[in-house]
Structures are given as C-alpha cells and as structure tokens.
Amino acid sequence: MLILKFFHILLAIIAVGSNITYGIWFARAKRNPESAVFALRGVKFIDDYLANPAYILMLPTGIALVISDGYSFATRWISWAMGLWLIAIIVAYAFYTPSLRRLIEAVASGGMDSPRARALDVRGRVYAAVLGVLVLAILLLMVFKPN
DSSP: OHHHHHHHHHHHHHHHHHHHHHHHHHHHHHHOGGGHHHHHHHHHHHIIIIIHHHHHHHHHHHHHHHHHTTOOTTSHHHHHHHHHHHHHHHHIIIIIHHHHHHHHHHHHHHOTTSHHHHHHHHHHHHHHHHHHHHHHHHHHHHHHOOO
C-alpha cells in the first residue's frame, strides 16, 4: 500500500502547503490595498479548491492506511490524530471559511482599514492560528507515532 501512503502524504503537502501561502497573500493584500480583494479571493479559491478538498480526502486515505497496515483505530496516536482532524475540519468549515468570506465582503465594501475588515482580519488570524496548531499536532502524531 505504498501508493496509498504516497497519495495520503501528497494530500497533506497540498493542504498544508496551500495554507502556508495564506500569510503571503494577506501580506500582499495589506501592502497593496487596491489589490486586496483579488488577493483575498485568491486565498478563498485556494482554500475552497485545493486545501479543504485535500484535507477531506485525507480521511479516506488515512482510514485505508489504518486498515491496510493492520493498525487499530483504538491506537492512541491514530485516535488522537483523527479527533484533532475532526476538530480542525469543524473549525475550518464553521469558523474560518465564513470569516474569510465576510472579510472579503468587508474589504470590497469598505477597504482593508475599515473597522469591520480589521475585526474580521483579527478573528481570521485567531482561527488560522488554532488550525495551524491542530495541523502541527496531527503532523507530530503521524511522524512520531507516540504510544
């Protein structure tokens, strides 16, 4: 099942790699207010069509790896990683994505420096930080497989 592991890791690279670019996009939006909506829509596009689908597809590939490699879902590092993955998916879809959509709307109507845009930017950064910690914890579990 090496090919399955390859695709699972490729999906992780696509998801995490995409997320890492968001900081660059946000910095560009702040430095070039006239391009802010374009940059933020770029983040939204990457989030909707690359990062989030990759995170979602990691579930079936991860489940298949657990089964094919003879692991148990009760194995602590696997159950913790899956639980953290579920929390990350909930935070992403219930909080981060709607906040990003509202930020784009606020910037389009009032600019990057409007009070609403600034508040949404701070909120989005908090969600992004939470997601970053969750993803890092999952990565640590996957690599080190602690007992």
